[in-house]
Amino acid sequence: MYALYSKNKPRSDALLTSHGNNFFKNKQLELGDKMDLASYLLKPIQRMSKYALLLKDLIKECGQSQEQELTDLRTAEEMVKFQLRHGNDLLAMDAIRGCDVNLKEQGQLRCQDEFIVWCGRKKYLRHVFLFEDLILFSKTKKIEGGYDIYIYKQSFKTAEIGMTESVGDSGLRFEIWFRRRKSQDTFILQAASGEVKNAWTSVIGKILWRQALRNRGQTAAPNVNLKEQGQLRCQDEFIVWCGRKKYLRHVFLFEDLILFSKTKKIEGGYDIYIYKQSFKTAEIGMTESVGDSGLRFEIWFRRRKSQDTFILQAASGEVKNAWTSVIGKILWRQALRNRGETAAPNALH
Incomplete structure (x- = not known):
């Protein structure tokens, strides 16, 4: 429910701005409320982030001897983190523009992040979406006073790709290549941190592994x-x-x-x-x-x-x-x- 709420938030904001702003502003004045409706609609999203921080603090305070309590708190923390990620993922997917691929048929969205991408001698800044069956490259477009949108550039089926886990000495780069490998079809991706790079190579490795098992x-x-x-x-x-x-x-x-x-x-x-x-x-x-x-x-x-x-x-x-x-x-x-x-x-x- 939270993820869907998060996904639909931009639409509710747009409807409020275009159709209901004056009506609800008058209601706010009548009630003498210090908060407008937009602030109330934002509360559930803010609250979920606060739950994650609260659970983190509770885990720190919990003694190692309290095994059952620690297990329950960590399970709750993982659930909240998943909901936050899932909500952000749905929101980002909904913001992809100009894509002629049916993303609902590409399996679960596993990761999305900003990368510096090299293709041959060309260098780009790209927001990359990794689905179970598709990797999609997009360009971020900042919208003043609103949510970012992602302009579709290209995509490839994950069944067609291979991966080199580490390129260079920075610890931030990995390589995506294709079965019939050509230099112009090779992408080097540089992550913002080693953690992001490791998370992506781990997920891609698991996807390729599942495909190998499924297709073998x-x-x-x-x-x-x-x-x-x-x-x-x-x-x-x-x-x-x-x-x-x-x-x-x-x-x-x-x-x-x-x-x-x-x-x-x-x-x-x-x-x-x-x-x-x-x-x-x-x-x-x-x-x-x-x-x-x-x-x-x-x-x-x-x-x-x-x-x-x-x-x-x-x-x-x-x-x-x-x-x-x-x-x-x-x-x-x-x-x-x-x-x-x-x-x-x-x-x-």
Whole structure:
């Protein structure tokens, strides 16, 4: 109810201004009330924010021994925070202009934030909306004395994208790219803070993971539980050589597993991925560059045999570099974990 109230607030304000201002102003004078109707209509929105602060203060005052009370207060706090976010999300969605996409069919709105966005050499300030099935770029237009509106610029189905979790050394940037990766189709997004960047990469990672599970058809072997293989880090199409054999494979890289599948095109629907084989990342090693093309790298195994060596050729140097970077970090984390050491806070992204 709060979220819908928040969403409809701009409309009620506009109706009050255009049709009811004089009438309610006279009523206010008759009653001798210090507050006008607009102030009363704003109260529920202000009150919800105050509830969040009140619950935060109560949690601070609650002792650790009061487990049930703490649990109840934290549940209430999460509910209030959700209502605040949901209300803001509905309000922002309602303010998108010039969009020819039916947003009600794009799944739940997961995040919305302002980013600096690079596309090739061009740099923009964009308000980005992330739905379960769509990522939408818009330009914010400030309305004096009113709510911001968002001018639609472009959008892409999340089924078409991939993600590189960290770009550069600032800790604020990540990359959105596409299955058939071209430089002009690559977006680098810079968040206002590390928290925003981490929240977005986490949510996008989960969306890509759910899509991989939904679209995979027979991707998982009967004895491989993909939910137990850690976060899905990358997925891409590669030409793969194993000995003298050459294949086209869609490869999924999880924190603890690398999985090779064959893409099956479904007319009028999403692709599915037929499972071929998989290996624990704890068993593999990597040679970052093979040959002179700048597109190939090698995956091999601890007990190295020629038939257990895979050469992967990416569609572009950017894809190849993204994969070797992520695999290198996974192997580094495993090496530290196996030695019982902990990575320095800034050593890994």
